[in-house]
Amino acid sequence: MLDQNSFKKDLLSWFDENQRAMPWRETTNPYYIWISEVMLQQTQVKTVIDYYHRFTERFPTVADLSDAHQDEVLKYWEGLGYYSRARNFHHAIQEVQTKYNGQVPSNPDLFKQLKGVGPYTQAAVMSIAFDLPLPTVDGNVFRVWSRLNNDFSDTTKQSVRKKFEDELRPYVATQAGQFNQAMMELGALICTPKSPLCLLCPVQSHCEALEQGTVDDLPVKTKKVKKKTIHQNCYVIKNKQGELLIEQRTEKLLNGMWEFPMYEAAHSEEDVYDLLKQDVSISEAPIFKLKHQFTHLTWDIKVFSVDDTIDADQVELAENFTWMKLEDRDQFNFPASMHKVLDALESK
Numbered sequence: 001m002l003d004q005n006s007f008k009k010d011l012l013s014w015f016d017e018n019q020r021a022m023p024w025r026e027t028t029n030p031y032y033i034w035i036s037e038v039m040l041q042q043t044q045v046k047t048v049i050d051y052y053h054r055f056t057e058r059f060p061t062v063a064d065l066s067d068a069h070q071d072e073v074l075k076y077w078e079g080l081g082y083y084s085r086a087r088n089f090h091h092a093i094q095e096v097q098t099k100y101n102g103q104v105p106s107n108p109d110l111f112k113q114l115k116g117v118g119p120y121t122q123a124a125v126m127s128i129a130f131d132l133p134l135p136t137v138d139g140n141v142f143r144v145w146s147r148l149n150n151d152f153s154d155t156t157k158q159s160v161r162k163k164f165e166d167e168l169r170p171y172v173a174t175q176a177g178q179f180n181q182a183m184m185e186l187g188a189l190i191c192t193p194k195s196p197l198c199l200l201c202p203v204q205s206h207c208e209a210l211e212q213g214t215v216d217d218l219p220v221k222t223k224k225v226k227k228k229t230i231h232q233n234c235y236v237i238k239n240k241q242g243e244l245l246i247e248q249r250t251e252k253l254l255n256g257m258w259e260f261p262m263y264e265a266a267h268s269e270e271d272v273y274d275l276l277k278q279d280v281s282i283s284e285a286p287i288f289k290l291k292h293q294f295t296h297l298t299w300d301i302k303v304f305s306v307d308d309t310i311d312a313d314q315v316e317l318a319e320n321f322t323w324m325k326l327e328d329r330d331q332f333n334f335p336a337s338m339h340k341v342l343d344a345l346e347s348k
């Protein structure tokens with residue numbers, strides 16, 4: 001069992017001297033801290049820093065973000081992936097503006113009711129911005145805490161998150177923000193998934209797994225179910241004027257982002273004819289192939305080209321379609337997979 005006081009003292013004095021400089025560590029503004037926490041989900045610190053600067057420069061206050069159009073918000077998110085984070089955050093900020101007069105609520109229960117705020121974001125923002133005693137349990141903390149306690153509980157289980165939160169709660173009775181950040185920083189810099197730096201670890205004298213020689217066996221995670229692969233055919237359709245047909249997604253996944261018309265491979269040619277209401281010739285072989293990985297599935301995409309005899313005026317399109325000049329690509333939000341297609345078209 002850890003000695004709470006001396007463990008916390010060792011951890012915090014290490015954090016004090018070794019924490020990485022990050023722009024969101026220089027502010028106590030809950031709106032900025034919240035932005036950083038949303039961006040950092042599934043994304044590395046070094047990638048987030050530039051996005052954070054651009055985002056906070058363009059939307060310096062809750063009111064600025066609340067007033068912005070979703071397309072512009074997504075544009076500032078483009079490349080970070082997991083776009084539902086941005087949409088939910090934008091929605092939540094609009095709620096903060098209207099319901100709470102632009103002030104991020106410091107009541108954890110009210111904060112938790114905002115769109116996209118799960119237990120991790122709630123604890124992170126509330127502890128870092130307001131020093132409220134809520135423990136954060138993210139992937140780093142699961143790993144560090146399992147090892148420190150030589151705990152072989154399955155960290156993919158919801159009940160284990162709850163157990164870890166309960167165990168950590170006494171540690172965040174004071175200096176909650178510092179403690180939470182120190183645990184996550186230890187996981188990121190020292191207690192890494194592979195080859196942790198135990199010899200340099202500031203809390204090695206408290207570590208049960210190090211003593212038992214079980215560091216490499218922890219944390220326990222049951223194997224994830226195999227990702228589903230969906231085969232998609234994507235069509236680069238050019239009209240006589242040299243413009244390209246693009247479609248704004250209405251599905252939940254990548255909602256609001258633009259793409260070249262894309263269909264599940266099994267019946268996609270018929271879909272192209274249905275879309276254009278005319279016979280067109282589609283390249284026999286794909287002009288290239290790519291993969292797009294999501295957390296739960298993979299798109300295996302074959303890209304085909306469609307000839308350029310199409311007269312744009314003759315094609316009646318639904319509202320979420322438009323013709324775009326390749327040089328105007330920056331005016332639309334494309335996911336990473338479509339940027340690969342656009343880059344390839346540009347380099348032709």
Ligand code: SF4
Nearest residue numbers: 191196198201204207
């Ligand atoms: Fe992690 Fe090693 Fe430190 Fe234990 S001693 S907390 S396993 S880095």
